[in-house]
Amino acid sequence: MTKQVTLTIDGKQVTVPDGMLVVDAAKEVGIDIPVFCYHPKMEPVGMCRQCLVEIGRPMMDRATGKPILDDKGAPKLQFLPKLETACTNPVSDGMVVYTQSEKAKAGQKANLEFLLTSHPLDCPICDKGGECPLQNLTMAHGPGKSRFLYDEKMHLAKNVPLGDLIFLDQERCIQCARCIRFQDEVAGDAVLGFDERGRSTQIVSLSDPGFDSVFSGNTTDICPVGALTTADFRFGARPWELSSSASICSQCPVGCNITFNTRREAMSDGRIVIKRVMPRQNEEVNEIWICDKGRFAYHYAESEKRLSKPLVRKDGKLSRVSWDAAARAAGEAIAKAKKDLVVLASGRLSNEDLFNLKSLADQMEGKAVLYTHMGGGDLVSLVGVGQGTNFGSMGEGSTIVVVASDLYEEAPIWYLRVKQAAQRGATLIVANPRETKLDRFASFVIRYSYGDEVKTVHDLTKKGKIGDAFVKAENAVILFGSDGLGLDGSTALATACARVLSDTEHIGKPNNGLIGVWPRANDQGAWEIGFRPEENLAGALKGKTVYVVGADPAGDNPALAKALNGAEFVVAQDLLETETTKLADIVLPVQAYTEREGTFTSGERRVQRFYPAVPALDGTKPDFAVTSQVAKEAGVILEGTSASVVFDIMAEDVKSFAGLNYARLAEVKPQWPIVGRGDLYYGGTTYENKHGLGAWLSSAAGRSEKFTLPRVQKVEELRPKEKKLLAVPVTKLYDRGVTVESAKLLNQRIGEAFIALHPSAAEQFGVEAGERVKLSLDGVSEDVVVKIDETISTGVVLVPRSMGLPISAPTEASLKVAKKVAVR
Amino acid sequence: MSYVLLRHRDIPDINTLNVYKKNGGFEAFKKVVTKMKPGEVTDTVKASGLRGRGGAGFPTGVKWSFIDNKIWPHYVVANADESEPGTFKDREIMESNPFQFLEGVAIASYAVGANAAYVYLRGEFWQVAKFLDEKIAEMEEAGYLGEKLFGTDYSLHIYTHLGAGAYICGEETAMLESIEGKRGMPRIRPPFPAVYGLYGKPTVVNNVETLTNLPMILANGADWYKNMGTPDSAGVKVFSLSGRIRKPGNYELPFGTTFRQLIYEHGGGVLDGRPVKAIMPAGASSSFIVADEKVLDMQMDYATVRTLGADLGSASVIVIDDTVSIDWIINKTIHFFKHESCGKCTPCREGTYWMMHLIEDIRDDKHSTANVDLLLNVARQMQNKCLCPLGEFSTMAVVTGIERFPQDFKESNKQVLTEPA
Incomplete structure (x- = not known):
């Protein structure tokens, strides 16, 4: 533990860790020293000069090293002739600080006057x-x-x-x-x-x-x-x-x-x-x-595409009906389907929504299918990071592995926090087939070929510098993603990651375990609740009664549109009108998550509450309530009025949620730095957390349960063939997903649909950067702009997800020059 | 007495390697590297009483002894930024006696265990930098710089580095930032460069003139040096004399020389035989000394000048006669500091800008009392609040000018101002 020192600020005694700055120590006892340039999350620079205070330090006898005492036996204090900045001076034992003395106040006031000379009066x-x-x-x-x-x-x-x-x-x-x-x-x-x-x-x-x-x-x-x-x-x-x-x-x-x-x-x-x-x-x-x-x-x-009325298809056309009529029709279809029911839902939904949907599927003995391109969440349930995990506490002794993920694009705040952990001394290993922004901060960068993910992870336990850094680390976390991977590939990768973590005993404790860099906010929640993706989704939908919730498979992929058209019956439940709602037999409009309450489970398996922010759009209901109403018509009773009650039932039913409830999730504790109070100059306008820090789910490893990890399934590895291109999917932060597309500001950042090629591949195909080409994937063609990326391998073309080209897994691609355009 | 620093005035062609060598060049460096321990070199310099010539006058050997020996590598930086208006001594040394300066850099480097030293020159000194590069190359060729010098394990490389024309880069921490390729803005001290300097490593920053003293001190011994000058200020100093003076220029004299000797014996007296009204002993950063017969007989050393309410600083003595109004001078110094303020800290950035407006208003308004009072108030308000000395310096002439020459700021002051020659 760091040494504690005691000092006096404006007559208040405060004991804080050695090395803390005077401005922070004052904050601890509720004394606000004004600052502009200082920020508790950054190194002090002392440039605005606003935090001028008087600082006295005990005079030391050079010979004895002991404080010199005055007549009354109190240590003699030495004050510098000038005021000092509270933001650059660390505390020391016996220090006396005056923040409100005449001299200090005059200094602060003078500085403020200087600042105002150039400030407008607007x-x-x-x-x-x-x-x-x-x-x-x-x-x-x-x-x-x-x-x-x-x-x-x-x-x-x-x-x-x-x-x-x-x-x-x-x-x-x-x-x-x-x-x-x-x-x-x-x-x-x-x-x-x-x-x-x-x-x-x-x-x-x-x-x-x-x-x-x-x-x-x-x-x-x-x-x-x-x-x-x-x-x-x-x-x-x-x-x-x-x-x-x-x-x-x-x-x-x-x-x-x-x-x-x-x-x-x-x-x-x-x-x-x-x-x-x-x-x-x-x-x-x-x-x-x-x-x-x-x-x-x-x-x-x-959005103008917001759905506000339940619709039922009559004579080939969707027409408005009452909630009762729509729910009855949907319920009847589901009751009729029984085990032919497929609930297809995405991680956009809350835990409560997903739990009700899963309960319905179970009661009907149907399937609860997760709409995703990425697998492995069941393994994260077993060996996910231990309760108490915090990137902010990782530094020397911790090893963080990021594999097949471009965190800057996929989960920016994890990027920021992993980077900072690395800067604090954590060993960062970045393994990716192409260069990512995180590489700059990595101790080790592993560049593998698309298809070699599993082997790369296995090699983490091999002898050598990298192996030692991983195996011998006090703490180790692996973040795995789906850069260039589909369902099979990511599942195999997750399995390999889970196994190496388990083999090296990096599970079941804080700052150890597996994290999935999922495409959606609550994917991990869906896995916990029991949703599983379907390898052949199109096949799984054919002839079934499909209840699609919070997903637009028809809009994402023509093959899935075809599959839905071939389904027995389609109930689509969504916020906005989509290609899927357009072809559905029944459409159920729901509330946005900003209009209701619920919980999400993060990739770190932290369950956190969200609260209603705006009034719900007339005519809409929360997903879990809609599902409850539909289920009732199918003869299944589910909680439909209170999200917190759904959560309580879920906590009884799903082991990892055991012991949690809304009150528990709303608990807060003091945090450092102190932000969001009257003194906005200290932390900024960020909000103080008064509504809950959430809670971690338990993992099987954390509960010390016995479990067996599956073997890594051999995946048919597609490799680039001569004169052919292997298209691999990658994720971009600003894509054509509905959230970005409807934000006018970010729209400009999406840019055109593009692909990335290695310079020599571009040469081989006779295309240059900025040129427009026609790319065909599984029979779907799209005009795209060529970018050059020399960090990828030659036979590969990177295709961003959600940019117009349906790509869920690596696939062969063909490329044709569309038309010559001016090269920028 | 022969020259210690401006030896080129005694010895023609001392800026060539052969002539320098023939006159004992590099023997001091060879002696310290082959026969002395670094600590002994530091002790000798301490004993000599040598104080920094950049302005602060801090004892050089003491500064060296602060260097943190737990952190390596160490660096030496020669401050050749010489930007103080009225200071022009380092340029003459580097242009005319370059090897003695470079030998000084080498001795300092050995003393603090540095294997790399940088000479940081103001951007306008690009020709000097080119010249020094040639001299450094000659020294490398001759085996005075490079690897394993004089058959020992000691290696040293000296590099020149040009600034981009900023007064602030003469401040040592701003200089370090500039060498690192960043904006020339001062750092907070502490930590001082001796602990956290160039690239975060222990670093000694010394002025050109300071370093140029070293070869002679090491060659002739500490006592030889200490016997020159005064007990407080040992040795010799190059005084840059300018202003209303017949013979402006650099004068190498022992500390303790009086103002009168400098101005009248060496400088040939004031132009047109006018009386000395004021003296700025340290360039534009100076406080004004009110000159009278008694003051003219005062000795120029660090302690004595302080008794006159000023600092000797870099000893850039600007002579002001009764044809010059003090408000005209502070108009010039304020404009200079406003132009050179780096903008990092509030009091300096805003204060120099405000003072500039006030001094302009004072000029245009024919010295309204309110503006003069406000100017004095603003300058005082800046004092002791700035991040680095630049901001503090900008107030010196203003405060002492108004306080010590109130008549020059009266509305009745209709003096016709002349440009100094």
């Missing part, structure tokens, strides 16, 4: 107004009258786009460099910098495209003035008009804690709508950060 139209550290501090300490002549204020550009998401107001900027340092130290995308010097110093983007980072939105939270605003929220609302609701991000398996800020909006016909998404502190999940997809991709629930 608080009334500034987005930050109301939650602005500079405004608050000026109200508290600032001079009432300016001694600086208004005419001499610098006038600068007020809406400089740093990229398409973030705008800079140069007049408001106080050059604290928090944004620059966040991008550099925390995000690892050093895309911002200072230009010019002195009073002309300005923030600039150094990247092309501008502000090229998926973490850019966080800079607006920690900006202590209104200099950085998001293109999404700027001039959108005043902070004091907003209500806030705790929620969980549904974009990826990380499960970032977020807060929805809502307001009644004239532009939205007077409805209450989400105005912005803010991070909510959970130091074990997302700390105080979120990625730009989570922040900006929330508009889909307001």
Whole structure:
């Protein structure tokens, strides 16, 4: 344990770990020292000079090393002639700090006056107004009258786009460099910098495209003035008009804690709508950060394609009916189908929704099929990371393996946290067939060929530097993904990962075990509840009564559309109109997760609650309630009124959920740093967590159960053949998924459908970067733009998922030059 | 007395390797590498009383002894950024007596166990850098730099590094940032460079003039050096004399020389025989000394100048006569510091900008009392709050100028200002 030191701040005694900064120690005892440049998540720089305080240190006798005492026997204190910055000075034993003395107050006030000489007086139209550290501090300490002549204020550009998401107001900027340092130290995308010097110093983007980072939105939270605003929220609302609701991000398996800020909006016909998404502190999940997809991709629930009425097909046409009629029709079809019922649901749904669906399938003796391209979740249930796992606590002694996943694109906050663990000293092993952003921070980079995933994982236990780093590590975590893999391949990979973790005893304890980098937020929840993917999905649907929930197989893949057309009966339950709802016999409209409550299970197997943020769209119901109503018509009784009761039943039924309930998930504990209180200048505008930190599911290994891991199933490995291309699927953060497509801002970032080729493959096919080609996969052709990636192997073409080309697993591809276009 | 630093004035062609060698060149370096332990070199320099010539006057040997021997490698950086208005001594040394300077760098490097040393030059010194590169190459050729010097295990390489034209890079931590390829902005101290310096490693940063003293000190002994100058300020100093003076230039004199000797004996007196009104002893960063007959007879050493309410600093003595109004001078210094403020810390970035507006207003408004008071207030408000000395320096002339020459800021001050020659 680190040494503890005791000091006195404004007469209060505080005992804190050695090395802590004075500003943080003050925070511990509720004393707010004003700061602008200092942020508890970043290294101190001492540049804004706002935190000036008086610091006295006991005078030491050089000979004895003991404090010199005064007449009264108290240690004599030595104060420097100048004020010191609380953010750069570490605490020491016997230190005495005055933050409110006349001298300290004068210093803080003087500094504030300096800052205000260049600051515009546009608080009334500034987005930050109301939650602005500079405004608050000026109200508290600032001079009432300016001694600086208004005419001499610098006038600068007020809406400089740093990229398409973030705008800079140069007049408001106080050059604290928090944004620059966040991008550099925390995000690892050093895309911002200072230009010019002195009073002309300005923030600039150094990247092309501008502000090229998926973490850019966080800079607006920690900006202590209104200099950085998001293109999404700027001039959108005043902070004091907003209500806030705790929620969980549904974009990826990380499960970032977020807060929805809502307001009644004239532009939205007077409805209450989400105005912005803010991070909510959970130091074990997302700390105080979120990625730009989570922040900006929330508009889909307001889509014009939103379903609001139950529909039943009559005379070949879908027509509106009452809920009762629709549920009765669906229930009858399901009752008739019995074991020919296939429930096809995705990890977009909550645990409660999935549990009701699984119960229905079980009662009918039908199948509960998970709609996914990625397997292995059952293994994660056995050897998933132990309760108490926290990337934030990993450093020296921990080994983190990332295999077949591009975390920056698939789960950005895991990328950020794994990177930081590596920077703290954890051994990071990145194994991927192509270069990913995480490679830069890895101790070891393993580059294998597509198809060699299992072998690569087995080699982790071989003797040698990498093997030692994994086997002998005190703690080891493997994150596995589906880069270039389909269901078979990812299942085999998961099995191999589970086996090596088990063989090296890296299971059943904190900071050890397996994590799946799933395509959807609640995939792991679906696996826990018992949903399993189907190897031949099209075949499994044929002739069956299919209850499709939260998925659009027909829109994703023409082969599945065909299979659904060949089904006996299709009930589609969804938020928006899709290709699947268009061909269904019955369509059931549901509420968005922002309109109701429920829980998601993250990839780390943490169950977390989300709460209603906006009123539900008229005529819609939550999924679990719809399923309950349908089930009732089929003769099956399921809880349909309370999500928390569904959860309680689930906790009785599903072992890994045992002992959990909504109250337990809503518990909070003190977190460091302290954020979100009145002193926004310290942590930023991120929200304090008052609504629950969630809880880990138990794993079989954690419960010390006996289990046998399956053998790795031999997968037919497709290899590139001469003069042929092997198409492999990869995941992009900004794809044509419905959440991104309906967010106008991010839409620009999706870009055109593209493929990536090795330079020599491009040469072989006579195409160049930027050229348009026709790519055919399993009989489906699409025009795509060629990108060149020299880190992939020559016979491979990377095809991003959800960009227009249906690809679920590696497959052979053919390529034809479509038409010559100008090469950029 | 013969020159210690400006030896080229005694010895023609000392900037060639052969002439330098013939005059005892590199013998000191050879002696320390082959016969002395690094600690002994440091002790000799400590005993000599040599103090840093960059401005702060910190004892050089003591500075070396702070270097952290638990962390390696170590670096030596020669501060050749010489950007203080009124200071032009290092340039003459490097241009005319380059080997003595480079030998000094080598001795310092040996003393602190550095195998790499950097000479950081201001961007405008690109010709000097090119010249030094040639001299370094000659030394490598001759076996005075490179691997396994003089048959020992000691190796040393010296590299020149050019800045991009920023006064702030003369501040040692900003200089280190600049060498590392970053923006020249000062770091927080502590940690000091002796613990966390270049590339995060223990580093000694010494001024060119400081380093140039070393070969002679090691050759002639600590006592020889200590016997020059005053007890407080040992040795000799190159005084850069400028302003309203007949013969501006560099004058190498022992510490303790009086202002009168410098100005009248060496500098030929004030232009047009005018009286000395004020002295800025350390360039634009100076406080103003009110000059009178008594002050002119004061000795120039660190301790004595402090009794006059100023610092000797880099000894860039700017002479001001009664034709020059002090508000004109601080207008110049404020513009300089406003232009050179790096922008990192608030008081300096905003304060220098504010002061610039105020001094302009003072000029245009014919010295309104309110603006003069505010200017003094703003300058005082900046003091003791800045991240590095630049911001503090910017206030020195302002505060002492207004305080010590109030008549120059009165509305009645209708003096016609002349550009100094």
